[in-house]
Amino acid sequence: MSISEEERIHAALILGAGAAGAAAAAHLAATGHHPLILERDFSPRIKPCGGGMAASVQQWFPFPLDPAVEQVIRRVDFSWCLSDPVVAELPGDAPFWIVRRETLDQLLLTEALSAGAELIRGVDVTDIRRSGRIWTITAEGGRQWKSRSVVIADGSGSPWPQRLGLGAKQPQTASTMSVRLEGRGHLADGCARFEFGLVKQGFAWAFPLAGGVNVGVGSFIGKQDADPEEVLAQLLPDLGFPPDAGIRQRGQLRVWNGHHRLDGDGLLLVGDAASLCDPFLAEGLRPALMSGCTAAAHLDRWLSGEQKDLRGYSRAMRDNWGESMAWGRRIAQVFYRFPGVGYQLGIKRPTAPQRIAQILSGEMGYGDIAQRVIKRLLLK
Template sequence: MSAAAGSVCDVLIVGAGAAGSAAAFHLAEAGHSVKLLERDAEPRIKPCGGGMAASVQQWFPFPLDPAVEQVIQQVDFSWCLDDPVVAALPGDAPFWIVRRERLDQLLAEQAALAGAECIAGTEINAITRIGETWQVTAQDGRQWTSRAVVIADGSGSPWPQQLGLGPKQIQTATTMSVRLEGQGSMANGTTRFEFGLVKQGFAWAFPIAGGVNIGVGSFIGKQDADPDDVLAQLLPDLGFPADAGVRQRGQLRVWNGHHRLDGEGIVVVGDAASLCDPFLAEGLRPALMSGCEAAHHLDRWLRGDQKDLRGYSEAMRIRWGDSMAWGKRIAQVFYRFPGVGYQLGIKRPTAPQRIAQILSGEMGYGDIAQRVIRRLLLQRR
């Protein structure tokens, strides 16, 4: 049953981002006692791209519209700021741009309305298994005890490796993000992907209401280009001063093989679980997917309907990991030979539609991978 004896709650969730808050909502909605522990005392700006397939709405009974700032209808690709490809996205695969801090806040608010207790300003320094329960300790000495724990504190989380969850060898993309006021020369409903300036990655520009989220990411090997140099070339092309904006450097965990995402009464979700797409850097859809999927299996486990949480790892392997295994192979070839990749991939007439279908979840990388990899390798010869 969900009612816990004494001070033991059903679930402690470490991290109130998209994945953690999604899990908190569904678990609280199912009647479990949930505490959502967040490190930041106040919402902070998250200038990540914020791209999200509209198809994620099906996982929530409340509208996500309040967090949606742009509906993308067109994608502009370029190679070294030239050789443009303009692609109209199909109407049946809409793509949203959200302001990340607003989405996280919306999900956390819905979790609280469903009955979860949200505790901000909580830096966790210990997560310990004690008998049949978990004990989570904050730096200020506060402690909570629960039957289950959800690790959802993002790419910088130390807990998956300490607790034997997720990949033993973490693969990261090196990123720099910046949020700018105003939209420069960018049109509403249009995103931009620039491939040539970053040899083993790409740069992106996603419009939000009254601004733009811009980023640079390197996806294989060490970052080979100074992101400030990339931005100094890209920003004027988008109608901004070369030195505009406050930059944030980061390390984004990307998918790196099939691994257990569950243990005894514990699961890891979102970026902490290394679920980010290793090719297109999509992180929001797998974050929300994993939070909802984890909540489903925890609900059944807490009620005694399943003996362990292995079904969560298996579900994420089927729903996400199998496609990402092919996505990783595509990334390894594409980003080693990006010029060839741009000509044979992005510039192919069907490529934009395929990218839209992958981002919307209508298609997986496995549906296109063998043809794409073969085409790239043959051309390289």
Template sequence: MFDCIVVGAGPAGSTTAYKLAQQGHSVLLLEKHQLPRYKPCTGAIAPSVASWLDFDITPAIDQKLRRVRYTWQLGDPIEADLETDEPMWIVRREVFDQCLVDQALKAGVALKDGTSVVGIAFKDDGWTVQTEQGPYAGRYLVAADGADGPMAQWLGFNPEKVRQAYVLEIDLPAPLENPTMAFEFGLVKQGCLWNFPKRQRHSLAITRFLGDTLKNPKESLATYAQSLGSDLEAGQLYSHGLKLWNGNRPLHTQQALLVGEAAALVDPMTAEGIRPAIFSGLKAAVAIDRALGGDTLALAHYSETIHEEWGNDIQWSQRIANIFFRMPKIGYRVGIKRPTATKRLGQLLAGEIRYADLANRVIKRLSGSFLPGRET
């Protein structure tokens, strides 16, 4: 029997497995895909995560970007530079995720990729995880199988809304000149499009942050791709589920935890998911290590820690998103176009400030613009 079985080898699962193995525990990491595998994701990652890890992740960074461009219906452009010490890091997930998996393997984690989990059961003070290749037993279980995975449901957690996001990957014959992060706010209702270019690839994404399922994503992506001098037909379109954070809730149950997107730890304003995934993986490893040592409250403390150190701040992101994406044209005018907007974005992603530091001013500014008699 393993001390812990982790289902899903994305950033959250691999980080959990790595830290537990470092602490001397036996860990099995299960992944349904053959590794390395492509993951639909534009791949922005805050440089601040490097300080959380005791190994070098910079070889897995594809691009470093400082320039940001915003548009409203492809017009009214704004360009600015991030003012943080480090530019934003952009990764190809098949490379970055494999970097984390490789570190887990070096720490002694047992990996079974190409191994789909088909069921779980709690018995004799441990979990039996049934796969297409047979059963595995572990004392503790970590669900890291993303927004589209079944583990959270199997563990008895209340379902979270899964939004559809789409990623269009367009490979290019040569490196981009002057690559720029771009955000487009007028082409999709209650959502946005964005492009985090790699060295030789446009990575375009689209989703709605409020309201119903996105309609006609291909049409909006085609228009956006054309604005970049590319073509929808020249790329590969992917879709994936997205669980945006929707309030604090338990993330633990009997000898099991949720991490990353399985726990809906995605920023509801920016769709940032890699940083909270790694954060939750680190905290999950601490909790399971303590539980294996006899601390009966360790898993409950994990839920409390995520709420206190992440969720209580992200609630302000959710409130801003609810106002901004309800009236994005006004939000673009009174928020995005402000000279300090890009500076604050960079500080948020770098971990230099929190949403709570900005929320009152931002919400007051956005809400005030909706009042009768105000210019719109």
């Protein structure tokens, strides 16, 4: 007699088919656990986020990520109010990649499904609760699934970390507007742009794609005082586009704001749902992929009985990401309160562009530079 879906107990259930969730699914499927992915969207959607990530993320995957890479960044241009330029050349052996997010997500998802994962779209989860050793996930319409473990990977808007008692009790968010543009304007191949003067307590960025550009505006501390539309009206013409061009999307991005437990009994938080985004430069893809891969490794050992709990996942993310982000948050709090001083003493300092390039490429963490940078800014 066949087992109904409500009676079946999955080894692992993943909420969200984005970068973090799909990365976790691909690794879990490769170890034979056949995870089930529940995704709210009925079909893939355009994600006009920056799409930047260190090329070093390839080390975490046994399959190539190159098909999703549209630009290899070798140079980063900085400006203050569209002038006072600074140029940073990235290390030749550690470039920065730009991907189209929907392409990367689909590549990871395809690998996961080919390795044995399952995917159900159009699922709006309304309840997650544990009874004994089994989690029950309920969606609109009354559909239910049971699982030994759950990976929360449904992004910055996820309500589940707080409801389940994990992560930050009061998440810190950055206010963002992302824009997808057709054509390249004045942005050169292999060159990314950061603009610090137009956005109060934040910055704007422009990353080239194949045949397009991703532009973003973000405010990282306090509430967003600057109107992103006004910022774009100045920035886009400087990049060679009409001031009203592009597909635009507003959002709230959870950024790292303290060490918090990311695991529970058969429960893990990954990606933006875990508030892992870099609080200074807004890098979100590298921690999303890191957390998905790390979560899968710990979950595999827990499901196999090699680990008695999942606390090692929280410790690993603290050591490999959180410690650097703790310093990044301190830099952000000082820099974005005094951005003019920060640009002059930080970005324009002779060694600073190379240090930022090394951070973006994954060669260096904020802890390597933080004490000197903060002391310099505060003394000024």
